[in-house]
Amino acid sequence: MEKRTLIIYTVITLMGFIFAVMSGYSQEDVINVEDSAFEKKMRPAVPFLHDKHNETAGIDECNTCHHVYEDGKENEYDSSEDQECSECHTINKGDNSMSLVKIYHLQCKGCHQKKKAGPIMCSECHPR
Ligand code: HEC
Ligand code: HEC
Ligand code: HEC
Ligand code: HEC
Incomplete structure (x- = not known):
């Protein structure tokens, strides 16, 4: 193989490796809210x-x-x-805290209402 070709292949392989490692450790794979609770x-x-939302929303x-609260x-x-979220916010309403559904709606919808941007209708966030 020609020396220059070899260098190009090495660089491409390295870049692919770095990309794979980076994406494995970031939140860019998050495309749904799907709380395990x-x-x-x-x-x-x-x-x-996740990332695209926060970028367009300017957060x-x-x-x-x-x-985090103290x-x-x-x-x-x-x-x-x-x-x-569910590690701190419990799912049931048995205790005095807000339910898990409620805190998701409060955070997501709350900001959309405040900013007058982003979905607030059920079907916009929960497509059929
Ligand atoms: C480390 C624990 C922790 C995590 C993780 C956490 N919260 Fe909270 N959150 C709290 C505490 C403590 C409060 C204070 C009120 C209370 O006692 O519930 C709170 C309050 C809230 C409130 C009401 C006040 C406000 O900010 O409007 C909302 C809504 C909320 N959380 C949503 C969320 C969402 C959505 C997530 C996940 C993205 C999340 N929380 C993750 C601990 C947490
Ligand atoms: C608009 C709200 C919002 C903002 C801002 C936000 N996130 Fe998230 N993030 C979420 C929600 C909702 C989830 C999914 C629910 C959960 O995992 O509790 C999530 C999930 C994650 C996860 C878990 C990924 C997984 O695979 O489970 C990581 C890591 C993360 N976010 C990192 C970040 C980092 C770093 C920032 C700042 C650069 C950030 N988030 C800003 C709402 C947000
Ligand atoms: C701190 C404010 C804030 C919070 C919290 C927030 N959003 Fe948004 N969201 C916005 C804004 C602002 C827009 C409009 C962005 C634009 O100009 O297109 C938006 C737009 C959206 C859109 C339209 C498409 C897109 O991705 O841009 C969806 C879907 C959405 N939000 C879902 C959510 C969900 C689900 C949550 C809760 C996990 C959430 N948002 C929490 C501010 C927020
Ligand atoms: C701004 C976006 C948004 C809007 C608008 C919204 N939700 Fe949600 N909702 C969420 C998110 C995020 C969750 C958490 C989803 C998860 O983790 O699976 C959720 C969870 C739920 C859940 C519990 C999970 C399940 O599937 O059983 C129910 C029920 C629900 N929403 C009903 C509604 C109804 C009814 C409306 C209209 C009155 C509505 N939502 C409007 C974002 C939204």
Whole structure:
């Protein structure tokens, strides 16, 4: 093989490897909200192109959604993207906390209503 061809092949292989490693460790694969705590879903998964959504919506801070609370107050320097929402927000309404459905709706729909942008109708987030 010609030396130049060999170099080109090496570079392409390396780039592919780096890309594979990077995508394996990022959230760019998230295309649905599908919390594992909903065992029997009434509706199909909610389409949510994570990175693209946050880019078009102009959300810079991860903890706008993946928040952490301390002594009842949001800690603006910390974030919880390593946890599912349901790890902190329980699914049932047996206790005094808000149900899991409610906190998803409050966060997603709440911001869309505030910003007057993004879907607020059931069928826009839960396509048939
Ligand atoms: C608009 C809200 C929102 C913002 C902003 C946001 N995320 Fe997420 N993210 C979600 C939701 C919803 C899920 C899926 C539900 C879950 O896993 O709890 C998720 C899931 C994830 C996951 C889990 C991936 C998996 O495979 O389970 C990671 C990692 C993540 N986000 C990282 C980030 C990082 C890093 C940022 C900031 C650059 C960020 N997120 C900003 C809403 C958001
Ligand atoms: C590390 C634990 C933790 C994680 C993970 C977490 N939350 Fe929370 N969240 C809290 C706490 C604590 C509160 C304060 C109110 C309460 O006691 O429920 C709260 C409050 C809320 C509220 C009401 C106040 C507000 O911000 O509007 C919403 C809505 C909410 N969370 C949505 C979410 C969503 C959606 C996710 C996943 C993307 C998530 N939370 C992940 C701990 C968490
Ligand atoms: C902090 C604000 C904020 C939060 C939280 C948020 N969104 Fe959005 N979302 C927006 C804005 C702003 C737009 C409109 C973006 C544009 O200009 O197209 C949008 C648009 C969308 C769209 C339209 C298509 C797209 O991807 O741009 C979908 C679907 C959507 N949001 C789903 C969700 C879901 C599901 C959640 C909760 C997991 C969520 N959003 C949480 C601000 C938010
Ligand atoms: C802005 C987007 C949005 C809108 C609008 C919305 N939802 Fe949701 N909803 C979600 C997300 C995100 C979840 C969490 C999905 C998951 O993890 O599987 C959810 C979960 C649910 C669940 C529990 C999971 C299941 O499938 O059983 C029900 C029921 C539900 N929504 C019904 C509704 C109804 C009824 C409306 C209209 C009144 C509505 N939603 C409007 C985003 C939305």
